[in-house]
Amino acid sequence: MKSAYDCVVIGAGPAGGAAAAITAEGGLETLLVEREQVPRFHVGESLMPETYWPLQRLGLTDRVKNAGWQVKKSVQFVTHRGTESAPFFFRQHDQRECSDTWQVERSEFDKMLFDRAAELGADCVDQTRLSDVQFDADGRTTGVVLKCADGQTREIDCKVVIDATGQQSFLANKLGLKEVNPDLKKAAIWGYYRDAVRGEGDNEGATIILQTESKDAWFWFIPQSRGITSIGCVGDNDYLLKGRGTPEQTFQEELDKCPGLKPRLENATRLGSLRTAKEFSYMTKQHAGDGWVLVGDAFGFIDPVYSSGVYFALEMGVRAGDAVVQGFAANDLSAERLGAWSEEFKQGAKWVRKLVHAFYTKEFSIGRFMKEHPEHRSNLTDLLIGRIFHERAGQMFDDMEKSIEKAKMSMAS
Template sequence: MIQPDPQNPVNYLPPVEDSYDVVVIGGGPAGATTAALVAEHGYSVLLLERAALPRFHVGESLIPETYWPLKRLGMVDRMKASAFPRKYSVQFVSNGVKESAPFYFEMYNDHESSVTWQVERGVFDQMLLDRATELGAVVHTSGHATDVVFEGDVAVGVKCRLLNEDGGRTEREIRSRVVVDASGQTAFIGNRRGQRDRDPHLKKGTIWTYWKNAYRDPGKDGGATLVMQTSDNKSWFWFIPLPDNVVSIGCVGNMEHMFGKENGDAETVYQRELQLCPALEKRLVDAERCTDFFTTKDFSYYSSETAGNGWLSVGDAFGFIDPVYSSGVYLALKGGEFAADAIHDALQRGDLTAPRLGQWQPLYKQGIENFRKLVYAFYAEDFSFGTFLREYPEYKSNMVDILVGDVFKPGVSDIFKVMGNIMPSGDEPSTDEPVQQPAMA
């Protein structure tokens, strides 16, 4: 697993002009996709990423529908040639011990898109930024956006602090016709405008770390994502195989359960929950933890306004649900694709109003809601997927569609008409502290 080296950062430091058609804040999958496809349309694009490369980020597991935006980006052959483990399936573990049969994606789709990848995000994100550069975007890392410039209610550019070749910083104001907020959980515009709301039903927190030499199943099952509930069903672990025999293993639970004042530090809580998941403990008998622990608190949120005159949000700046179905990277890539096409249309028409720039967002929000409602069902104490499918077998295809990411498919949401008002159990009100950003120890 690549860890950032602060003594030897890798930076893109190209010359930066005074104005661009589009400025993108953030170089994750959403920002890189937007920048790449807008540049491919022939517009001038500046992408500002505040970190040097490679930059550490959690969220390593891809779902099958990720194939299609990667194909449009010209990335599929590069993914096939990479060292990323192939992901053929997902497997669930209930009550800490009971392992389900693997859910093989190819059983429902014989296309090559049924095989996806477990990615090391430092490498994957850099691949996407490299592709954006190839397609004509100007990518500047260690470029810190400090403010969005508005004239009235219209975004007309950004203020930023750019790293120079000599190590100094230059304050700049860059004009643009469109500003794209792809700043991730920082939600650069949404936070400043007071537009980010926590999901009241998903007040969860996560503790995660990385292990070397954890046991993986043989053959193609070795790349599977495992979703492993603890014996008391108060938390669950993800198990995501990565290159170099490293596995990402994180624990998710209600905020009070994970971060209550009497719980102790992150390592204490992680070890407490690990003892409640014997199926995972078995996989770690010969393993060694290779990083410190990281935390993210109360991470499920959505933005009440995601497009304005001259600006729009994509990726985690738009909203984030929950990691249980590994939807994050797919929604970032797909949202970047939608946003790029809307920007192209808006620039062609000379109409940079909120309705034009945000024309894709109602469909996108419906897709997010399909994921969100299935997440609610996962956490609902009185709901059983097995019982539901035995009673309504005709909706199995809808559930499969959502699990693989085909959430924009017409009719896929019909499952929720019979599923009912599924809500997870409550949690104590969260504080107003900001979402914590992980830092490599």
């Protein structure tokens, strides 16, 4: 580790790894810093198919294909009554190979990105914590303060900081930029099971979203390699984690109310203990400043339901990395230059956010909406794929909002 860099990237998840790879490839002296030891555990194993494109940009598609991870070709929904939707097969919508994606082991996937950044010339260090980001009198970033694995504190000069600190959101918290969505204060309880019953054929690797009878919670079912499946329960934070028993008791209570999931776990064995996390949805009201830019969960977080997190992180990492490289070339490291990509990104991401809010509207059924409006199946599949950065991405929402209001009025009468 040197005393000065062009760019310091904090956090070696998908957003940080991608950003560091792009800036290093662009010829910038780059330092990538991770607070934990690499590889490290992380939840969020399911990828959207559009992940293919940032992975291709990073030169990693062949490595991902050869990693042995479970291929994901579809998404399926199961109602609170246990009724299964027809699977949304991505290849039926688009026959290109980019329609196949993966259920990854995040420790291995994130290390692949960490190693790729190093291959492209970044200095990559783990077990190193960010203590502070430093600014000059004009509010421009001048460097970072790090606490290294040996316990020593080091000041590193740099011209740009890319904050990829995840839900820690270091700069957003330091600068008061975080805005929590009061309607999406969720929590998750999850664990890993061996020999859960999966779908058949091309649906074997499907991410399955299963609602409980009350619709107060839902489960994810994410088949991974080596016969292991990630199973998680999500609900309002107050509902899942306050005033109830242990996470194990709460998980079992919700499982008993999930007719679609119980049969899949009858002969399965849980591996290790359950984990919990708060999954609060939030956005930042400023995404870049002079000499700094936010990416990944440090930029914002929606919800785990449609598995958009890793794709969004990679996409932001690549876009921000490009903006930093272009900024150095133009001798312009202003907020406008470094964050020039963010409005287009938010415009696309808002369609996933709208779909999340529809999912959490108890009166509304996506399955019923599809029966009423089969012409929108292609648009919905686009959203599940992650194909959101085009002018027709939100074309179904006028009809969906009418359907939601109709359902609310019907339930109220």
